[in-house]
Amino acid sequence: MQKEKKDLDQIAAVLSEAKKIALICHVTPDGDTVGSALALYAALKKIGKAVDVFSSDPIGEKLKYLPFSDKFNINVNHSAIYDAAVAVDCGTKGRLGDMFGIFNSAAVKICLDHHKDNNLICDYSYVDPQISSTAEIVFLLLKRFPDKCLDKNVAALIYAGIISDSGLFSYSSTTAQTHNIAAELYNAGIDASDIAYNIYKKKSKPAFLLANKVLGRTRFFFDDRVGLAVFFLDDFAETGAGQDATEGVVNAIQSVTSVLIAVTLTEIEHNKFRVSIRSKEPAEASAVAAEFGGGGHRLAAGCRLSGPVEEVIERIVKAAGDFLPTE
Ligand SMILES: [Mn+2]
Incomplete structure (x- = not known):
């Protein structure tokens, strides 16, 4: 614990010294990477x-609600070279996508x-796999900066990150600290229910239809313990929904009582699928994803698979079956 505190102290010191800073979000940016990066942006x-804030992929419609999302x-x-670059919510080179060069230089x-x-x-x-979100880490980091850094906008951005990754404080990574931080964000003047509606709950009609x-x-x-659904390219075309409209669907499958592992396949190109996996204890989503070179969190992970859809389904279902608990 002591070491981790020191790490954040050092990072705060480095950022305080730096003049030109690059913040880099992960590919297909979600609420946590975007909220975290924009909170840091505004505070710094x-x-x-x-x-400067970078992302390989444009941010989804929903996240445009956030302050500074135009940045x-x-x-x-x-060609700019930065005094410091921060990989925000990215664990691997691949997650930095096309922005790895900026980071690495x-x-x-x-x-x-x-x-x-x-x-x-x-x-x-500073990597803490137990913490709800990178936004929670950003909060801890910003506590090392002058008070003015944590204004209402910054607080709103951190809150958006936390609710995105904690499932509105419902996932097991949510702790007393998460709630204590939320309380401080309320004190900074955020409109929590407005943020929750805009970042977490609201859906466009095409997304709803999809x-x-x-x-x-x-x-x-496997006796309803694995649930799987597929987003085909045609579904996006027919409903008019974008690729970011897939969010939350895998969680809906996971909400079925019997389901221990929920999977969605999203066809990104013909016969190429992005795989989202959610699990309930003791099943490990990240173990299933790792079978195919993917990764993520213990209960929420992802990977990519290619091939004809029925073959892809067979492979992922078999892997999920292998990681079901044996009674
Ligand atoms: Mn995250």
Whole structure:
């Protein structure tokens, strides 16, 4: 614990020294990486830093609700060299996507993360796989900065990150500390229910239609202990929903009482699938994902698979079956 405190002290010191800072989100950015990076952006701007925020992929419609969401730079071809670069919520080189070069060319490389498969090589890193979200780490880091850094916007961004990754404080990674931090964010003046609606609950009509369509085709295996549904390219075309509209559907499958492992396949190109996996204890989503070179958290993980859909389903269902608990 003591060492971890020291790590955050060192990271705060490095960022305080740096003049030009790059913040890098992971590919297909979610609420945690975006909330965390933009919170850091806003806080570091307050103390006079030149800060750029990068992401390989554009941010989804929903996250455009967040303050400073227009600050994202998805252009790889820029030549600035940074005093410090922070990989935010990214555990591996691959998660930095096209932005790895910007990260790697910085004078000091820093990582703030909570993925247990983190293996990113950095000068300073704070990685806590037990913590709810990277946003929670960002809060702990910003406590080392002047009070003015934690204004209402920064608090809102941290709150957005925490609720995204904790499932509105419902996942097992949620702790007393998570709630204590939330209380401090309330005190900073956030409108928590507005953030929860806009970041977590609301769905566009196309996203709603897409979810219903896909959930209606959910298939169950192994005595209903594994549930799986597929988003086909045609589903996106027919409903008009974007790829980010898949969010939450795997959790809906997981909410079925008997289901221990829930899986969604999202066809990103013909016969190429992004796989999202959620599990309930003692089943380990990350173990299933690791079978196919993926990773993530113990109960929420992902990987990629290619091939004809029925073959892909067979492979992932078999792997899920292998990791079901044996009574
Ligand atoms: Mn995260």
